[in-house]
Amino acid sequence: MTDFIHPGIVLILGAFLLPALPKNFRGPYSVLLATVGFFFTLVAEQGTYGYMSLFGVEISPLVRVDKLSLIFAYIFSFIGLIGIIYCYHIDDWIQQLAGLLYTGASVGVSFAADILSFYLFWEMLSFCAVLLIWSQRTKEATEAGYRYILVHIVGGLSLFAGVMIYIYQTGNLQFDSFMNYSGELFWWLTLIGFVLCAAVPPLHAWLPDAYPSATIYGSVFLNPFTTKAAVYALIRGFPGAEVLIYLGSVMAVYGVIYALLENNLRRLLSYHIVSQVGYMVAGVGLGVITLGLNGSASHAFNHILYKCLLFMSAGAVIYATGKEKMTELGDFGRYAPITALSFFVGAFSIAGFPLTNGFIGKSPIISAAGELKNAFAYIMLNVATCGTIISIICKMGYYTFFSSRKSDYQVRQTPLNMRIAMLITSSLCILIGIFPQFFYYFLPYPMNYEPYTAQHILDTLGIFSFTGLVFAIFLKILKPKPYLNLDIDWFYRVGAKYSIKSLNKTVAPAEYEFINKIWRWLIDGVIIPVSGRITAYEDRKMNTLPAFLSSLAKTISDGLACFHTGKVQDYAFYMLSFIGLVLLLYLLF
Amino acid sequence: MSFKKILYITCLIVVILEIVFLKLMHLGHGYFEFEELPAFGALVGFWGTLFIIIVAKSLSKVVTKREDYYD
Amino acid sequence: MSQYHYLIPEITLLTLGILSFCYGFMRRESKTVWIFSFLSILIPIILSLFYFTENEFSSGLIKIDPYRQFLKVLIYLSGLFVLILSYESFRKSSKSVEYIFLLILALCGMAIMIFANDLLILYLSLETFSLSLYILAAFYRNERFSIEAGLKYFILGTLSSILLLASIVYFYALTGSSSYDAFRLINRGEFSMLIGFIFLIASFAFKLSLSPFHAWAPDVYQGAPTPVTAFLSTAPKVAVFAALLNIFLEIHSGIKLNEFITVISILSMFVGNLLALRQKDLKRMFAYSSIAHAGYMFMAFLLPNHALLSSLIPYLVVYVFMNIGAFAFILGIKEGEKISSYFGIGKNAPLFAFSIVAILFSLTGIPPTAGFMVKFNLFKNVLASGYGELVFFALFMSILSAFYYLRIVFYIYRDTPLFQTQQNGRLNYTIAFFSALFLLTLGVFPNLILI
Structure with a gap:
C-alpha cells in the first residue's frame, strides 16, 4: 500500500481529530485536510491495491483505481474541499466533521473494489447525511432526519440482502457488473438499493423531504454525494x-x-x-x-x-x-x-x-x-x-x-x-x-x-x-x-399516522385487556414463586462454593505469608534448599 | 425597448436561424425523422413547456395543500 | 572492527550518558540534564531503528539479529518512559544527575546482555546492570526501607551471581568453551550438564523473581523509590528473559528440564496471585503480580523454538507497557500506593480513571485489551504443546488475579462526593493515558503484535 494512499481513509481518520482542536483551528484544519484529500486523489495512480483476510476469506484487491472511479473521486474530493471552504466560518464542528466524513466515505465508495468495503462506505454515507440534517437542530430537521434514516435503512437492507445472496450464489466478492445475472432476485434487490439512493420515483421522496431541512452548509454537502455515489454504483453495476x-x-x-x-x-x-x-x-x-x-x-x-x-x-x-x-x-x-x-x-x-x-x-x-x-x-x-x-x-x-x-x-x-x-x-x-x-x-x-x-x-x-x-x-x-405539495412521502407520513391510530383501536385494547392479564397471571402466579424457590435453593447449595473458595484462598495465602519473614537469611535458605531439592530429585530419578 | 419585445425578437431570430442553417444549408443531421421538422428546437421548447405547465397545474389540484398540512 | 559498527547505538548511549553526567555534575542545573539524558536515550533508539533491516551478525562474543534488536529497543523504550516518570519524583533531588547516570548505565548493561553470545559477557553485563540497580534501589539514603531494600537486593543478588558463575564453571569444565555455541555440543543425558542448567536457570529465576527465588521482590519493590520500582519490574525482566531466550534457542529443545520449568512456573503463579490478594500496598501488590506474570511467561519455555518466540515476545512487549502504565498511575496521584487514594477518581478525573481501568483490565487479561490477546496466545500455544493441566491451572490463577486488580476499579468508581483526588504531575497522567491507548489499540488490532 506504500505507492497508494487512500484519500478516503485520510479524510475519515483526519476528520476525527477535528473535535480535539481548539475552536480557531478547526476551519483552517478542515480546509487543509480537504486539500490533502484532494491532492491524494489527484496523485492516485490507476491500478488495484490492498489485501485483507477476513474470517478465512481472502479479499484482494480492496481498492480499485480506474478511470471510472477516478472521475468520481476527483469530483467528490474537490466538492468536499469547496464545501469546506463554504462553511469555513461556522462554529459547529459537527457539520465540518460530517462534511469531511461524507467526502471521505464517498471517495471510499468510488475506490472500493470489493463489495463488502463498498457496502461499509455506502452505509457511512447515510450516517453522515443524517448528522448533517440533525445539525440544523430544529424539530422539523429531527423528524426529517428520522424519516431519512428509516428510508435508507430499508434501501440499505435491500442492498445488503442482494449483496449477501450475490456472494452466496457466485462466491465472488468483487464489485463488478451485475448484468450477467440480469433478472435474478439479488439483481433486483441490489438495483432497488441503488435506485433508492439515486432517488428514482417512487423511491425519491426522502430527498426533497430531507435536503431542505438541513443547514445551508449541510445541504451543500448533501446534494453531491449520496445520489451521485448511487449513479457511480449504477454505472459500475448495472x-x-x-x-x-x-x-x-x-x-x-x-x-x-x-x-x-x-x-x-x-x-x-x-x-x-x-x-x-x-x-x-x-x-x-x-x-x-x-x-x-x-x-x-x-x-x-x-x-x-x-x-x-x-x-x-x-x-x-x-x-x-x-x-x-x-x-x-x-x-x-x-x-x-x-x-x-x-x-x-x-x-x-x-x-x-x-x-x-x-x-x-x-x-x-x-x-x-x-x-x-x-x-x-x-x-x-x-x-x-x-x-x-x-x-x-x-x-x-x-x-x-x-x-x-x-x-x-x-x-x-x-x-x-x-x-x-x-x-x-x-x-x-x-x-x-x-x-x-x-x-x-x-x-x-x-x-x-x-x-x-x-x-x-x-x-x-x-x-x-x-x-x-x-x-x-x-x-x-x-x-x-405559499403552499405545500404532497409527494410519495405522504404515504409514509400520513399512512404511519393512520396505521398507528388503527393499531391503537385494534391491537392496543387486545394487548391491554387480554394478553397483559394472562401475562400478569403468569408472572405473579408462576414465575416469581418458582424463581424464588430457585434462588433459595441456590443460596443454600451454591453460595457455599464461592465462600469456600475465598476462605480457602485466604487460608493458603495466610499460610504462604508466613514464609515472608523479611529476613535475608530465610530468603537465601529457600533458594538454596530448593536447588538442593531439585538436584536431589534429579539424582534419584 | 421592453423585456418582452427583446424576447419576441430573439425567438424570431432563432427560428429564422434554425430554418436557414438546418433546412436550407443542411448543416446538421437529426437522429429521428421528426427532427427534420422545421425549427424543431423551437417546437420542442414551446410544446414541451406547455405540456409541463399543464401537467403541473393539473397535478397541483391534487397535491397542493396548505403549509401546515402535516402538522 | 565490524562489531563496533553494530554496537554504535550502545556506544552512543554510553558516550552521551557520560557526557550528560559530566555536564550535570559540573552545572548541577536540573532541567537541562533531564533533557540531555532524555535525548541520550532517544538517539540510540532512533539509531537502532536503522539496524532492523540488517541481517544477522555474529562474532565470538556478541550476536545480533532482528529480534534481539527489537528487545533491545523495548528496553530502551522502557528506560525512556521510566526517565519521564522519574521527573516528578527526582526533579528536586540533589542527586538527580547520579540517578540518571545509573539508569543509563543499567540500560547499557541490559543491551549488552541481550547481545551476549558468550557466558562471560553475559556475566559481565549482568553484573553491570545489577550493580546499578542495587544502588538505585537504595537511592533514598535517608529512608530505612530503601536502605533495607538495597541491601536485601544486593546480598541475594550476589548469591544469584555466584550461582551463575558456578554454572559457567560447569559448562567450561564440560565443553572447554564459554561460548553459547558450545551448547550445541553437549551430551544431553549427562547429569553434570543438568546441574549447570539448573544453576543457570536458578540464577536467572532470581532476576526474574520467579518463585521460590522471588522472596526479595516484594520487599525491594516496596522499599525502592517508585520510579525505580517501575524500572525494576520492566527492563531487567526483558533483558533476562531475552538472555534466557538466546540460550534456549541455542540448545534446540534438547534438555529435559520440562518438570523443573513447570514446577517453577506453577509455584510462581500460585504464590504471586495468592499473596497479591492480601496486599494493601499497591507497590507490593504489583511486585506479586509481576511474580505471577513472570510465571505465565516462564511457561513459554516449554514450547518449541518458533512457538516460544511468537508467544514470549508479544507478551514481553505488552507486559512492559502494562507495568509502565501501572506505575505511571501510581505516580500520577499523591500517595498512589495506598488503595484509599483511589476513591472517587472516576468522578474527579474521568479520563485518568479510564486509563487506569484499561491498564488493570489488560493486567487481568480481559478483552478487548492487549493483555488478553497475548495471554490467550500464550495459553493457546502451551495447550497445543500438550500441557493441558498447566494451562488450566494458569487460567484458574488468572481468574483469581481479577480479584485484586479489579478491587482498585471498585474504589475508583465508588461514590464519595467529598473526596478530592490530588494529582501529581501531568507527565505521569499522559504516560498512563498513552499506555492505556496502546494496550487498547493492540487489543483491537492484535495482528500488529502477534507474529
Whole structure:
C-alpha cells in the first residue's frame, strides 16, 4: 500500500481529530485536510491495491483505481474541499466533521473494489447525511432526519440482502457488473438499493423531504454525494439495464414538474436533483453503448459542480435574508450581485445553455438516446430541459433575484469564504463548458464526440427562447404560492399516522385487556414463586462454593505469608534448599 | 425597448436561424425523422413547456395543500 | 572492527550518558540534564531503528539479529518512559544527575546482555546492570526501607551471581568453551550438564523473581523509590528473559528440564496471585503480580523454538507497557500506593480513571485489551504443546488475579462526593493515558503484535 494512499481513509481518520482542536483551528484544519484529500486523489495512480483476510476469506484487491472511479473521486474530493471552504466560518464542528466524513466515505465508495468495503462506505454515507440534517437542530430537521434514516435503512437492507445472496450464489466478492445475472432476485434487490439512493420515483421522496431541512452548509454537502455515489454504483453495476432508461426519463420530467410547483428555494433545487439524476440514470440505461455511460459520468461530474453552486447561492440568499420562500423574497439581485451572478451561472449550466458545463455534460446522454433510436427517452429528456429552464432560470431566478420585493427582509453581508467558494465553482462551470474536449479526456471510456454542432446549438437555443416565451405568456399563472405539495412521502407520513391510530383501536385494547392479564397471571402466579424457590435453593447449595473458595484462598495465602519473614537469611535458605531439592530429585530419578 | 419585445425578437431570430442553417444549408443531421421538422428546437421548447405547465397545474389540484398540512 | 559498527547505538548511549553526567555534575542545573539524558536515550533508539533491516551478525562474543534488536529497543523504550516518570519524583533531588547516570548505565548493561553470545559477557553485563540497580534501589539514603531494600537486593543478588558463575564453571569444565555455541555440543543425558542448567536457570529465576527465588521482590519493590520500582519490574525482566531466550534457542529443545520449568512456573503463579490478594500496598501488590506474570511467561519455555518466540515476545512487549502504565498511575496521584487514594477518581478525573481501568483490565487479561490477546496466545500455544493441566491451572490463577486488580476499579468508581483526588504531575497522567491507548489499540488490532 506504500505507492497508494487512500484519500478516503485520510479524510475519515483526519476528520476525527477535528473535535480535539481548539475552536480557531478547526476551519483552517478542515480546509487543509480537504486539500490533502484532494491532492491524494489527484496523485492516485490507476491500478488495484490492498489485501485483507477476513474470517478465512481472502479479499484482494480492496481498492480499485480506474478511470471510472477516478472521475468520481476527483469530483467528490474537490466538492468536499469547496464545501469546506463554504462553511469555513461556522462554529459547529459537527457539520465540518460530517462534511469531511461524507467526502471521505464517498471517495471510499468510488475506490472500493470489493463489495463488502463498498457496502461499509455506502452505509457511512447515510450516517453522515443524517448528522448533517440533525445539525440544523430544529424539530422539523429531527423528524426529517428520522424519516431519512428509516428510508435508507430499508434501501440499505435491500442492498445488503442482494449483496449477501450475490456472494452466496457466485462466491465472488468483487464489485463488478451485475448484468450477467440480469433478472435474478439479488439483481433486483441490489438495483432497488441503488435506485433508492439515486432517488428514482417512487423511491425519491426522502430527498426533497430531507435536503431542505438541513443547514445551508449541510445541504451543500448533501446534494453531491449520496445520489451521485448511487449513479457511480449504477454505472459500475448495472450498465445497460433497460428498465433504467424509462425510469430515468420519467424521473427527469417528474422532477421538473414538482420543481415548477415549489415555493421553497431548496426544495425546488432538490426536485431538480431528482430530475438531473434522471438524466444520469437514463444514461446508465443507455449504457449498451459507451456513449451513454460516458454521458452519465460526465453529467454527474458537471451536475455536482453546478448543483453545488446553486445550493451555495441559495444558501447565500438564506444566510443573507433568513428567508427561503420565493413568496417572501424578490429583487434580491440588487443587494448581492455576486450571489446573483453565481446563481445564474449555475442556472444556465443546469439548463444546459451552450458554453456552460451543463451543455457539454448532458449532450452525450441525449445523443446516446438518439443513436439507440429510443425516441421516448430522447423526447422526455428534451422536455425535461424545457422544464428545467422554466422552473429554475425563469421561476426561481426571476422571482428571487428580480420581480418585486414581496416582504420586508433584512440583508446581511455574506462572508468572504462563501463568495470565494461560489466564484471558484462558477469559473469552473464556464471553463469546462468552453473546453469540452479537455474534460472528455478524463471520461472512463474513449470517446470521439463533439457537442458543439450547429444542429445541437440551434436546437438548444430554440428550446431556450421558446421556453422563455411561454414563461412570459404564463407569468401570472406561474407566480409562486405559499403552499405545500404532497409527494410519495405522504404515504409514509400520513399512512404511519393512520396505521398507528388503527393499531391503537385494534391491537392496543387486545394487548391491554387480554394478553397483559394472562401475562400478569403468569408472572405473579408462576414465575416469581418458582424463581424464588430457585434462588433459595441456590443460596443454600451454591453460595457455599464461592465462600469456600475465598476462605480457602485466604487460608493458603495466610499460610504462604508466613514464609515472608523479611529476613535475608530465610530468603537465601529457600533458594538454596530448593536447588538442593531439585538436584536431589534429579539424582534419584 | 421592453423585456418582452427583446424576447419576441430573439425567438424570431432563432427560428429564422434554425430554418436557414438546418433546412436550407443542411448543416446538421437529426437522429429521428421528426427532427427534420422545421425549427424543431423551437417546437420542442414551446410544446414541451406547455405540456409541463399543464401537467403541473393539473397535478397541483391534487397535491397542493396548505403549509401546515402535516402538522 | 565490524562489531563496533553494530554496537554504535550502545556506544552512543554510553558516550552521551557520560557526557550528560559530566555536564550535570559540573552545572548541577536540573532541567537541562533531564533533557540531555532524555535525548541520550532517544538517539540510540532512533539509531537502532536503522539496524532492523540488517541481517544477522555474529562474532565470538556478541550476536545480533532482528529480534534481539527489537528487545533491545523495548528496553530502551522502557528506560525512556521510566526517565519521564522519574521527573516528578527526582526533579528536586540533589542527586538527580547520579540517578540518571545509573539508569543509563543499567540500560547499557541490559543491551549488552541481550547481545551476549558468550557466558562471560553475559556475566559481565549482568553484573553491570545489577550493580546499578542495587544502588538505585537504595537511592533514598535517608529512608530505612530503601536502605533495607538495597541491601536485601544486593546480598541475594550476589548469591544469584555466584550461582551463575558456578554454572559457567560447569559448562567450561564440560565443553572447554564459554561460548553459547558450545551448547550445541553437549551430551544431553549427562547429569553434570543438568546441574549447570539448573544453576543457570536458578540464577536467572532470581532476576526474574520467579518463585521460590522471588522472596526479595516484594520487599525491594516496596522499599525502592517508585520510579525505580517501575524500572525494576520492566527492563531487567526483558533483558533476562531475552538472555534466557538466546540460550534456549541455542540448545534446540534438547534438555529435559520440562518438570523443573513447570514446577517453577506453577509455584510462581500460585504464590504471586495468592499473596497479591492480601496486599494493601499497591507497590507490593504489583511486585506479586509481576511474580505471577513472570510465571505465565516462564511457561513459554516449554514450547518449541518458533512457538516460544511468537508467544514470549508479544507478551514481553505488552507486559512492559502494562507495568509502565501501572506505575505511571501510581505516580500520577499523591500517595498512589495506598488503595484509599483511589476513591472517587472516576468522578474527579474521568479520563485518568479510564486509563487506569484499561491498564488493570489488560493486567487481568480481559478483552478487548492487549493483555488478553497475548495471554490467550500464550495459553493457546502451551495447550497445543500438550500441557493441558498447566494451562488450566494458569487460567484458574488468572481468574483469581481479577480479584485484586479489579478491587482498585471498585474504589475508583465508588461514590464519595467529598473526596478530592490530588494529582501529581501531568507527565505521569499522559504516560498512563498513552499506555492505556496502546494496550487498547493492540487489543483491537492484535495482528500488529502477534507474529
